[in-house]
Amino acid sequence: MGVTLFALGGTISVSGGAADERLTGADIAAAVPGLGGLGVPLDVRDVRAVPSGSLTFADVLDVVQAASRAVADGADGIVVTQGTDTLEEAAFLVDLLWRHDAPFVLTGAMRQPAMAGADGPANVLAAVRVAVAPAARGLGALVAFNDEVHAARWTAKSHSTSTAAFVSPNAGPVGHVVEGRVRILARPERRALLPLDTDRTRLAATRVALHCATLDDDGTTHTSLADTHQGLVVAGFGVGHVPAHLAPVLGDLAARMPVVLTSRTGGGSVLSHTYRAPGSETDLLGRGLIDGGMLDPYKARVLLRLLCASGAERTRVAAAFVQHG
Template sequence: MVALGGTISVPGGARGARLSGAEITAAVPGLAELGVALDVRDVHAVPSGSLTFGQVLDVVELASRAVADGADGVVVTQGTDTLEETAFLADLVWPHEAPFVLTGAMRQPAMAGADGPANVLAAVRVATAPEARGAGALVVLNDEVHAARWVRKTHSTNPATFGSPSAGPLGHVVEGRVRMLLAAPQHEPLKAGPDRERLEATRVALHVVTLDDDGAQLQGLETTHRGLVVAGFGVGHVPGALAPRLGALAEHMPVVLTSRTGSGSVLRHTYHAPGSETDLRRRGLIDGGFLDPFKARVLLRLLLASGAGRDAIAEAFAVRG
């Protein structure tokens, strides 16, 4: 178990105080009765909004060594703000059958109805469950098991915030039993360790399209960034006036088209007006499929940092989108 910080570790009271992983697990009723030997590590005790790609990949490497040394599974506790992104990043590079389970909490330990203990207990159950092997990175909260590929944080405060709008949960924890009802998407893991300096230098922008958007914010982007993810309207549309600017950027860098709606896929060839998905694909934009903008940015940055060219990037999105 790797503890990264976040709400699950904030005891309340003293500013800056954090619970250690051992303190978090000590407060979980029923955990000792599971008979699971936990090796608890404290790493990067920061709010999840301050985590970096490099730090997440460090955790994946630590977890990979633990599995190679005989661990049956891995649990990572962190803040929920970036959980959907860190989980997907881990899922892209996780090479083992052993479950890689991420969890957290929406309520601090001292609050009424704190959800951290129940989430940790469920996460440990999933990490040691034979039914969860081979499922890659999983997010477990509120007794639901979600694939990193689909999961989203959908509410700012509700403990039931995590859902998978396009697919639903893969499974549930019921009376202490892990019930997997659906299979997680299976893909070959990407290269786990791009050069960290190259990764740090690989900047990928995310542009959310809005009403009457003229693309002024994108001016000069080709000189500062190596890639762009566009969160378009609905099925992948933008204002007609913005389309030429995106096409010009696509001549210099990979530009991936996604939907800002939060679920569903962008289309490929249903609409044909200027700024439609057909028009944007003709201008060189890459189809992001079902990937939401945040996950598309994670995938694009990792691919670019690993040296992938445009064709390889388009193929990766065709497979994973």
């Protein structure tokens, strides 16, 4: 019973002392006013005390496996504290793998514990409340921040410093924590899950690039990409456009490996047949690129890397993006 809290690193763990000194999970929990009063048993475990920019897919998979064991042993829910830099990607990775009804809630902080107005304690308190809330069961991975609850599939970090940095551009939060009560307002459909037993050696060897289209993009970085990578995500302009001269380059790559088309805008979907000029979404999809739907480039890369690491061929990759995009 209770909640298992896995503490990684990040702003929430910065002690304010020596550069490499980090707060433990017990330190973080002890600094949360009202946490003991919830009456929720807390099993705190320290995992990887590193900035989230240094986390790997393997690190996240390790946490998911440990969390699965905790739930099997009776935990009602899971809370993970980590840095916010890659929290949106880690949350989506978890969501693709999490097989339990028990909520898996990720949180962190935008302000260090020693700063005025530090937000970590409030976020941890909200995350624990969400982790044991019956209404949050079956929702997969969630992000609890600023008393809002976001589905991992939709959430994104939208600001470099604001305590309200996490938003869900295409859907809004699925719930809120109000006067200590978790109120879930929407229940997004759960999508097909990916295998948790991905071969770690193969995963480490799987490389998926992300290219953001820019004004006057010459595309020269793509020349030998298929020799070094197993997949590519393209963050196109607007609804999925690139400079016209880049279209045949991407088409050639799509003949050799999966290339997924997304939008760099941070909101909305790529289209499939509205524009027809060279470099348009119709042109690119006709050249074999895969429609990324409403997934942003960062989440598309997470999904594509897992698929490529599992040996998925183009047909299976395209089907997975139909489900998740």
